[in-house]
Amino acid sequence: xxxxxxxxxxxxxxxxxxxxxxxxxxxxxxxxxxxxxxxxxxxxxxxxxxxxxxxxxxxxxxxxxxxxxxxxxxxxxxxxxxxxxxxxxxxxxxxxxxxxxxxxxxxxxxxxxxxxxxxxxxxxxxxxxxxxxxxxxxxxxxxxxxxxxxxxxxxxxxxxxxxxxxxxxxxxxxxxxxxxxxxxxxxxxxxxxxxxxxxxxxxxxxxxxxxxxxxxxxxxxxxxxxxxxxxxxxxxxxxxxxxxxxxxxxxxxxxxxxxxxxxxxxxxxxxxxxxxxxxxxxxxxxxxxxxxxxxxxxxxxxxxxxxxxxxxxxxxxxxxxxxxxxxxxxxxxxxxxxxxxxxxxxxxxxxxxxxxxxxxxxxxxxxxxxxxxxxxxxxxxxxxxxxxxxxxxxxxxxxxxxxxxxxxxxxxxxxxxxxxxxxxxxxxxxxxxxxxxxxxxxxxxxxxxxxxxxxxxxxxxxxxxxxxxxxxxxxxxxxxxxxxxxxxxxxxxxxxxxxxxxxxxxxxxxxxxxxxxxxxxxx
Numbered sequence: 001x002x003x004x005x006x007x008x009x010x011x012x013x014x015x016x017x018x019x020x021x022x023x024x025x026x027x028x029x030x031x032x033x034x035x036x037x038x039x040x041x042x043x044x045x046x047x048x049x050x051x052x053x054x055x056x057x058x059x060x061x062x063x064x065x066x067x068x069x070x071x072x073x074x075x076x077x078x079x080x081x082x083x084x085x086x087x088x089x090x091x092x093x094x095x096x097x098x099x100x101x102x103x104x105x106x107x108x109x110x111x112x113x114x115x116x117x118x119x120x121x122x123x124x125x126x127x128x129x130x131x132x133x134x135x136x137x138x139x140x141x142x143x144x145x146x147x148x149x150x151x152x153x154x155x156x157x158x159x160x161x162x163x164x165x166x167x168x169x170x171x172x173x174x175x176x177x178x179x180x181x182x183x184x185x186x187x188x189x190x191x192x193x194x195x196x197x198x199x200x201x202x203x204x205x206x207x208x209x210x211x212x213x214x215x216x217x218x219x220x221x222x223x224x225x226x227x228x229x230x231x232x233x234x235x236x237x238x239x240x241x242x243x244x245x246x247x248x249x250x251x252x253x254x255x256x257x258x259x260x261x262x263x264x265x266x267x268x269x270x271x272x273x274x275x276x277x278x279x280x281x282x283x284x285x286x287x288x289x290x291x292x293x294x295x296x297x298x299x300x301x302x303x304x305x306x307x308x309x310x311x312x313x314x315x316x317x318x319x320x321x322x323x324x325x326x327x328x329x330x331x332x333x334x335x336x337x338x339x340x341x342x343x344x345x346x347x348x349x350x351x352x353x354x355x356x357x358x359x360x361x362x363x364x365x366x367x368x369x370x371x372x373x374x375x376x377x378x379x380x381x382x383x384x385x386x387x388x389x390x391x392x393x394x395x396x397x398x399x400x401x402x403x404x405x406x407x408x409x410x411x412x413x414x415x416x417x418x419x420x421x422x423x424x425x426x427x428x429x430x431x432x433x434x435x436x437x438x439x440x441x442x443x444x445x446x447x448x449x450x451x452x453x454x455x456x457x458x459x460x461x462x463x464x465x466x467x468x469x470x471x472x473x474x475x476x477x478x479x480x481x482x483x484x485x486x487x488x489x490x491x492x493x494x495x496x497x498x499x500x501x502x503x504x505x506x507x508x509x510x511x512x513x514x515x516x517x518x519x520x521x522x523x
Contacts, residue, residue, distance in 0.1 A: 018085065035052055136184050144225075147170055151241070182254075227263055267314065273303075303328045326361055330365060344383065387499040427505050433499060
């Protein structure tokens, strides 16, 4: 029954047509038309609206002209009227609204006395259906009023101002509301009362089957109200209240099928939004890859509240939750890869992967992202100088390392024919590390010639009968060369930079492990 599901909102009683028009649920069409006219005239002239014949729990502020007209139109449809009647107070006996003792108490604001009267009628066969229904509605009404005040951060007329006390009070109302709604749903005499009301309306568009459909939709409606309260609490940055409503749903005792259906309905807007965000992001990234970084960032930011909502309402490993988390992770991956391939800004691409990879929920999505993440990480490493690991590599400064492997020695007549494969491994390097290597080579060359010169001087002096002098001068030359080389190295070295060896480069290490050796060809 769609009419009852349309009322599954936290403002259920704020918008109830019979509450706004202040007429009994059994009011005739003539009574409704007369009351509507009276209220519209007063609202149009900014006059106080006179109390209606069924004024119960009057709303503050009173309805405006638009709300009055909308309420009157809502109950012109028989099915919608039945739904509004169901969510307002019934007289204990059919047709007895004008003389109902509990409703008279409620009209004068004696809520506790009216509740006591209904509790006293719970075991009276004729009055029990309406009594249980009204007790469910009264506690539901009170719980929703308190929840609205908690969302707004105001006491909303409650005598209890402290938030923790109001939460405890709301929880007491929820417990009683769900208990009595459970009794109402299970009591077939309640639904017989609804069937009797359908017959009394004598509307050909409304059959008695509507009562059965309403019975089936009521649990879904109740769960949906709590789910939407949880969503609003989350959107209002009140996660504790959001969690409380989710706990209330799980402790409701309502049929699992009804809970699942309500949650599917509650998350549908989030799922629709995620689908739109992902499709838009992939389309924009494909069209303009150089801007795909901004597209990825926007997708992750805008999808986050929707994913948080799904994580709140659905348990881990729930198919709907996993599907949406995977959808965002894979769409973000597509955008990030488009950006990385086009711009080669692998550092930013790696940072995107680190953000969306944890979102993946299914094994397939995790494996797919992990595989691409490894490739992106390798691309990032290749974009850096291998030796310092921090500076961007300069294509002009790459170090080429010749290597050979797969050596085959084939016996042939009069000898052996040798074949091999060779390649030059491109080790990425920055200009600073290239300069450091050049300086190191120059220092080593200087040390070599210093040693040769010192040794030559020693030998020359020894040949000419001055061995001690030769040894002293030669040693001094060698020591001097090494001291100057060391000072030169200290002067030009970069603090905190520990350069890695060429042999540790990943590609070279892999080739060495496969039996490859350095050089263009085998010796």
